[in-house]
Amino acid sequence: MSDIASVLVTGGAGFIGGAVCRRLVRRGYRVVNLDKLTYAADLNALRGLDGEANYRFHQADICDGPKVASILADEQVHAIMHLAAETHVDRSIDGPDVFVQTNVVGTVALLNAALDYWRTLDGRRRDAFRFHHVSTDEVFGDLDLDEGVFTEETPYAPSSPYSASKAASDHFVRAWHETYGLPVVLSNCSNNYGPFHFPEKLIPLIILNALEGKELPVYGDGRNVRDWLYVDDHAAALELVLTKGELGQNYNIGGRAERSNIGVVETICDLLDAKVPLASGEARRSLIRFVTDRPGHDRRYAIDPTKAEQDLGWHAEESFETGLEKTVDWFLQNDWWWRPIREQRYSGARLGTGA
Structure with a gap:
């Protein structure tokens, strides 16, 4: 472990944040989880950390600068x-x-609080401090199906309000480094999947709908391509970016696992047919329904993680096939987590394609 022994994780009750908190606590870091607890946050995913001496939780909004x-x-x-x-x-x-408000204004408020805090530090503590901003490959925009891959030098070209807000936050983080000297590192990841994935996202939604014999909605022709990354592999990469990343640099984190959306859905159908066949004997692929595409739907994302692999020594441990089977098995074994969300908090009205 580096001089970084205590980490504030914002959004630690979310899907990726929860995986980060669980990993860092397990590896002996002191973790302070700051989360507003919006609709997709869930402290049940962190209940195994309750009572751990090196874990604390604060409910707070990153937009609330004085509170942060x-x-x-x-x-x-x-x-x-x-x-x-x-x-x-x-x-x-x-x-x-x-x-x-959250992704841009909130990030600026957090940067200001971090800058003021960093300026109070001295000596080794000041030298060791890091602000690690975690972002998405969607800031790079769209790729043709036969085009190359996103690298750290790819120009930003966001297509949606979400990706535009994340692109803006990336730029503000770099500006606070260049203008004020705040020690930052950045990372941009591909689509995550795995345990505790919120049920409105593509993979968990398809798993749960298919398990219950419901229709499986797929946008457009289903041929949009994403690079998939198992969430625990991402958490391992984020630890390395935080502790070993070069200041001012960004690192692309991807799984080298490009799959079309329809291919992902069909693979889930086949896995569930093998593990828990429908009582009717019907193949779950027959439940697939193509629905009207969403506006501005990017055709393809693909990340080149070579820099993280070479500079940080990180490699994804899970292939898409092993990671997806682990994910399906987890959802089959953990209805205590997802069933209340499906029945009480989430109606299944939305279809997501990302992390």
Whole structure:
């Protein structure tokens, strides 16, 4: 472990943030989880950390600068890992203002609080401090099916209000580094999947609908391509970016696992048919229904993770096939987590394609 022993994780009750908190606590870091607890946050995913001496939770909004400043002063962390964000593309199309507020205004408020806190540090603590901003490959825009891949030098070209808000936040983080000297590192990831994935996203929605014998909605022709990354592999990469990443640099984190949406859905159908066949004997592929595509739906994302692999020594441990089977098995074994969300908090009205 580096000089970073205590980490403030924003958005730690979210899907990726929860995986980060579980990993860092398990590896001996002191973790301070700051989360507003919006609709997609769930402390049940972190109930295994309750009572751990090296874990604390604060319910707070990153837009509340004085509150964040107070938490930083009280907790005296060595680093911040910023994952708090609104992330659902369809929701950003319906209501972009909240994405601007959280992802842009909130990030700036957090940067200001971090800068003020960092300036109070001295000596080794000041030198070791890091602000790690976690972002998405969607900031790079769209790729043709036969085009190359996103690298750290790919120009930004966001297509949705969500990706535009994340692109703006990336730029503000870099500006606080260049203008004020705040020690930052950045990472951009491909689509995550795995345990505790919120049920409005593509993979968990298809798993649960298919398990229950419901229709399986697929946008457009289903041939949009995404690069998929198992969430625990991403959490491992984020730890390395935080502790070993070069200041001012960004690192693309991807799974080298490009799949079309229809291919993902068909694979899930086949896995569930083998594990828990429908009582009717019907193949679950027959449940697939193509629905009207969403506006501005990017055709393809693909990340080149070579820099992270070479500079940080990170490699994804799960292939898409092994990771997806682990994910299906997890949902089959953990209805205590997802069933209340499906029945009480989420109607299944939205279809997501991302993390």
